[in-house]
Amino acid sequence: MSKYRIYDLAKEFSTDSKTVLSILKTHDVNVKSHASTVGDDERKIVENTLMQKKKPAVAPKKETDKVNIPKTENHQENNKKSDTNKQNKQKSFNKARSAQSKQQYEKKQTYRGNGNIKTTVQAQDNNKMHSNENKETANTVSVNKAAERPYRSQQAAEHNDQKNIARPVATHSAVATRSDHNGANVENKNSNNRAGQENRPNHANRVNQGRTTSPNNSRPGQGNSRPASQGNRPTSQGNRPTGQSNRPTSQGNRPTSQGNRPTGQSNRPTSQGNRPTSQGNRPTSQSNRPASQSNRPASQGNRPASQGNRPTSQGNRPASQGNRPTSQGNRPTGQGNRSASQGNRPNGQGNRSAGQGQNAGQNRNNRKNWRNSRNNRNNRNNRNHPVQQKQEIIRPKVIKVGENISVKELASKMTYTVTDVIKKLMMLGIMATINQEIDFDTAVLVAAEFNINVEELPPEVDLTEIPEIKDEEKDLLPRPPVVTVMGHVDHGKTSLLDVIRKTSVTTSEAGGITQHIGAYQVMCKNRKIVFLDTPGHEAFTAMRARGAQVTDIAVLVVAADDGVMPQTLEAINHARAAKVPIVVAINKIDKPGANPEHVKQQLAEHELVAEDWGGETIMVPVSAKKKMGINDLLEMILLVAEMQELKANPNREARGIIIEAQLDKGRGPVATVLVQNGTLHVGDSIIAGTAYGKVRAMINDRGEKVKKAGPSVPVEVLGLSDVPAAGDEMAVLEEHLVRTIAEKRIGKQRTELINNKKVSLDDLFQQINEGNIKDLNILLKADVQGSLEALQSSLLGLNKSDEVRVSIVHSGVGAVNESDVMLASAANALILAFNVRPDANARKLADTEKIDIRTYRVIYEAINDIEAAMKGMLAPKYKEVIQGKVEIRQVMKFSKALVAGSYVVDGKISNTSKIRILRDNIVVHEGQIESLRRFKDDVKEVAAGYECGITIENYRDFKEGDVIEAYTMEEIAPQDL
Numbered sequence: 016m017s018k019y020r021i022y023d024l025a026k027e028f029s030t031d032s033k034t035v036l037s038i039l040k041t042h043d044v045n046v047k048s049h050a051s052t053v054g055d056d057e058r059k060i061v062e063n064t065l066m067q068k069k070k071p072a073v074a075p076k077k078e079t080d081k082v083n084i085p086k087t088e089n090h091q092e093n094n095k096k097s098d099t100n101k102q103n104k105q106k107s108f109n110k111a112r113s114a115q116s117k118q119q120y121e122k123k124q125t126y127r128g129n130g131n132i133k134t135t136v137q138a139q140d141n142n143k144m145h146s147n148e149n150k151e152t153a154n155t156v157s158v159n160k161a162a163e164r165p166y167r168s169q170q171a172a173e174h175n176d177q178k179n180i181a182r183p184v185a186t187h188s189a190v191a192t193r194s195d196h197n198g199a200n201v202e203n204k205n206s207n208n209r210a211g212q213e214n215r216p217n218h219a220n221r222v223n224q225g226r227t228t229s230p231n232n233s234r235p236g237q238g239n240s241r242p243a244s245q246g247n248r249p250t251s252q253g254n255r256p257t258g259q260s261n262r263p264t265s266q267g268n269r270p271t272s273q274g275n276r277p278t279g280q281s282n283r284p285t286s287q288g289n290r291p292t293s294q295g296n297r298p299t300s301q302s303n304r305p306a307s308q309s310n311r312p313a314s315q316g317n318r319p320a321s322q323g324n325r326p327t328s329q330g331n332r333p334a335s336q337g338n339r340p341t342s343q344g345n346r347p348t349g350q351g352n353r354s355a356s357q358g359n360r361p362n363g364q365g366n367r368s369a370g371q372g373q374n375a376g377q378n379r380n381n382r383k384n385w386r387n388s389r390n391n392r393n394n395r396n397n398r399n400h401p402v403q404q405k406q407e408i409i410r411p412k413v414i415k416v417g418e419n420i421s422v423k424e425l426a427s428k429m430t431y432t433v434t435d436v437i438k439k440l441m442m443l444g445i446m447a448t449i450n451q452e453i454d455f456d457t458a459v460l461v462a463a464e465f466n467i468n469v470e471e472l473p474p475e476v477d478l479t480e481i482p483e484i485k486d487e488e489k490d491l492l493p494r495p496p497v498v499t500v501m502g503h504v505d506h507g508k509t510s511l512l513d514v515i516r517k518t519s520v521t522t523s524e525a526g527g528i529t530q531h532i533g534a535y536q537v538m539c540k541n542r543k544i545v546f547l548d549t550p551g552h553e554a555f556t557a558m559r560a561r562g563a564q565v566t567d568i569a570v571l572v573v574a575a576d577d578g579v580m581p582q583t584l585e586a587i588n589h590a591r592a593a594k595v596p597i598v599v600a601i602n603k604i605d606k607p608g609a610n611p612e613h614v615k616q617q618l619a620e621h622e623l624v625a626e627d628w629g630g631e632t633i634m635v636p637v638s639a640k641k642k643m644g645i646n647d648l649l650e651m652i653l654l655v656a657e658m659q660e661l662k663a664n665p666n667r668e669a670r671g672i673i674i675e676a677q678l679d680k681g682r683g684p685v686a687t688v689l690v691q692n693g694t695l696h697v698g699d700s701i702i703a704g705t706a707y708g709k710v711r712a713m714i715n716d717r718g719e720k721v722k723k724a725g726p727s728v729p730v731e732v733l734g735l736s737d738v739p740a741a742g743d744e745m746a747v748l749e750e751h752l753v754r755t756i757a758e759k760r761i762g763k764q765r766t767e768l769i770n771n772k773k774v775s776l777d778d779l780f781q782q783i784n785e786g787n788i789k790d791l792n793i794l795l796k797a798d799v800q801g802s803l804e805a806l807q808s809s810l811l812g813l814n815k816s817d818e819v820r821v822s823i824v825h826s827g828v829g830a831v832n833e834s835d836v837m838l839a840s841a842a843n844a845l846i847l848a849f850n851v852r853p854d855a856n857a858r859k860l861a862d863t864e865k866i867d868i869r870t871y872r873v874i875y876e877a878i879n880d881i882e883a884a885m886k887g888m889l890a891p892k893y894k895e896v897i898q899g900k901v902e903i904r905q906v907m908k909f910s911k912a913l914v915a916g917s918y919v920v921d922g923k924i925s926n927t928s929k930i931r932i933l934r935d936n937i938v939v940h941e942g943q944i945e946s947l948r949r950f951k952d953d954v955k956e957v958a959a960g961y962e963c964g965i966t967i968e969n970y971r972d973f974k975e976g977d978v979i980e981a982y983t984m985e986e987i988a989p990q991d992l
């Protein structure tokens with residue numbers, strides 16, 4: 016059994032690997048990629064499918080042929096009818112025959128005497144006719160030597176099985192056979208036709224073969240008439256009744272075979288090309304029918320020889336053969352119904368019986384019918400071909416599509432090929448690639464082109480989102496305000512909190528600078544206030560912003576001696592953005608240079624007008640150092656909080672915010688959570704970002720272990736699987752949900768990360784490997800238009816693979832500027848600059864946006880780089896696996912091949928191995944094995960320590976001493992995203 020690579024098949028059938036893959040996948044053939052190998056059966060599937068696909072395109076022509084040509088045929092047949100002279104008919108056939116074939120035949124006939132020539136020629140004419148007929152019926156006809164070969168061997172086997180006929184295995188030419196056989200007929204010897212039968216193996220027709228089984232001495236007439244043409248078959252059948260008495264053997268077999276045929280047909284799919292053996296045994300022979308009817312015509316050419324005996328064997332056949340085609344047209348399964356179809360065969364019978372007792376010439380109509388029926392049978396068999404039936408694709412009438420769908424997915428849903436869909440898209444003016452997503456409306460338009468309706472899928476539920484809990488008003492209770500202290504560096508935020516908490520934080524801070532958000536709860540007038548200490552340094556702007564989002568009140572610390580500074584303004588903006596009321600603490604009023612009024616004035620310029628200046632902003636002069644004005648500040652905070660009516664429901668599952676988190680050596684992930692609503696308990700299952708787990712322990716701001724934390728309570732939580740990020744929402748959920756959501760979040764996060772990743776030539780390889788990039792977007796800039804065009808066409812010339820395609824998103828003459836970088840960023844493109852360079856701003860922006868700008872001075876280098884990167888992406892899909900090493904020890908010359916008599920030194924070599932021939936360790940050839948033999952037998956593989964004969968495909972220059980390295984290319988599983 017031969018092995019074929021998908022891409023080889025694609026090449027062979029002038030299509031692409033994907034089409035071949037999709038065909039095979041449609042037939043449940045397990046193939047992975049274009050490099051996967053398949054056998055003969057799969058090859059036939061592909062061949063048949065592709066042939067079927069081609070049919071509609073030429074259908075009208077065929078239809079015409081069908082209509083016209085038969086007319087001519089009828090005309091001819093009518094003429095023939097009126098012509099009772101068989102010889103004349105033969106002459107006319109001879110005229111029609113090509114001179115070349117005539118010569119060939121005549122040459123051959125010289126070995127067997129002139130008496131046979133006519134018959135042989137006639138047979139050829141018949142072949143020709145059949146061939147034409149087959150064309151008319153749209154059956155592809157080809158003289159397939161390869162197909163004949165197996166057929167012959169099969170015949171040989173079958174001959175052996177036929178005890179009644181001692182036929183030698185036929186290995187001779189059809190002509191020789193015919194001549195022998197015809198000779199016998201011409202002489203009316205009526206002798207056993209075995210001689211002809213012996214040679215019959217050449218006939219690839221089932222019909223012939225069936226007939227060959229009947230050595231009939233009693234039917235001289237039939238014997239004579241048949242050689243003239245296959246069309247005589249009806250005649251012989253007509254005589255059958257009579258002949259039957261004399262033909263016990265063949266007749267006895269045939270009825271049986273026909274009766275059994277249905278069973279035999281179950282295997283028939285393959286081909287009539289091999290049917291030849293015998294009708295008597297037809298069931299058996301049918302089961303071996305290889306595949307293609309296309310070979311039949313060729314075999315029909317040999318029929319005459321065998322037809323001499325046909326009458327006998329066809330004793331019971333008439334019923335089944337006449338109209339079989341018609342009845343079988345509706346036989347999807349074909350096989351089980353075949354016997355049923357015999358009921359429709361009367362036509363054939365009618366014709367056949369008409370010919371009974373008559374010469375071949377009188378049976379021309381029958382012959383025609385027979386031919387037609389045979390052609391019909393061909394068609395029928397085509398229709399009944401199980402493989403072909405499998406190929407019938409049920410197209411959906413309605414498909415469901417979401418907001419977006421990739422071209423590939425849409426094609427799959429519609430059961431059409433991607434190419435079909437892309438073509439339709441192009442017709443709609445949309446250029447899309449296989450992985451490109453199209454929106455719902457476009458999908459509707461495309462599907463309409465295929466007469467498929469599209470229904471919209473409901474919007475996808477984001478399973479990573481935590482459902483909101485709505486609280487009843489009656490369940491809400493007042494909660495402590497959460498206060499963020501913000502301000503410029505060193506204006507005294509930490510000192511102020513320290514005073515408020517009456518604990519010292521500043522001394523333990525590295526470098527005296529607060530580096531994280533701390534949360535503290537203080538009491539004032541028996542009411543709680545939660546303080547978040549935001550970092551004052553510029554580097555923590557983002558954290559500050561986040562801190563402002565979770566707070567109810569912002570305390571803006573401004574040093575009275577320093578006034579409003581840049582970060583003061585930034586803090587104001589954050590608070591305003593969060594719509595958080597601001598209370599200003601004018602600190603360091605104890606300092607000699609302190610000027611609170613100046614601060615008020617500065618703040619007023621930024622629309623924070625103090626109450627005593629007629630505004631609404633509460634401003635409290637304080638001194639953290641001297642502990643002055645602290646209570647006033649707390650009271651003002653409470654006042655503002657009161658006005659906000661801050662409430663929460665403590666009797667529900669907790670929701671909160673991660674204030675900060677870290678991985679503690681001894682305790683694992685530790686997160687400071689500010690509970691915003693509900694109550695968090697030890698043992699609760701929580702999720703925060705992608706971290707999840709059960710609350711193992713909780714510690715409050717004073718370092719005390721607590722079992723629960725209500726609204727506005729900051730606690731350190733232990734028990735998370737991972738360290739969450741500051742600002743992540745914390746939620747208590749059912750145990751099974753937290754894990755699922757976390758996993759989905761991780762997946763989403765990775766996808767987002769990938770999507771946000773900018774393309775770069777360096778990691779192009781990796782990104783395409785990961786399946787993230789299907790289009791390599793390039794923005795081209797060059798010094799002159801000529802270079803630009805040359806580059807553009809060269810780059811587009813790299814588009815030889817459907818997997819990764821170069822796409823020029825923009826091209827222009829001149830330096831790379833900011834707008835180029837922005838465009839590249841938006842299109843996820845890399846910039847290719849030829850003889851131009853990016854300006855300073857563009858370079859800066861490119862750094863920020865992480866846009867890869869490649870500068871070249873030689874076009875060739877630019878193309879090479881891109882090509883290498885693209886190949887790099889594709890290459891890792893397969894890896895080379897060395898199978899073995901073989902030493903060529905003798906080069907043997909044969910007429911047809913040059914064989915490397917070799918010895919497997921290491922590993923093994925198989926007949927599907929890829930090979931490279933090394934001479935002094937230099938590769939002199941890379942290719943494929945043509946044949947691998949041990950002695951005279953083809954073998955699949957040869958192991959180390961054994962000798963073998965190897966022929967190399969399309970290579971004969973190997974020498975003794977060369978080493979053949981056998982290897983396979985193994986597919987590497989795509990990396991999981």
Ligand SMILES: Nc1nc2c(ncn2[C@@H]2O[C@H](COP(=O)(O)OP(=O)(O)OP(=O)(O)O)[C@@H](O)[C@H]2O)c(=O)[nH]1
Pocket residue numbers: 502503504505506507508509510511521527528529550551552602603604605606637638639640641
């Ligand atoms: N004289 C005087 N000095 C103060 C006062 N408050 C803070 N300081 C001093 O100002 C310096 C900075 O105080 P911090 O509390 O660290 O200021 P911060 O705003 O928290 O600084 P970062 O943590 O860097 O943002 C320290 O040396 C304090 O002793 C005050 O009211 N009066």
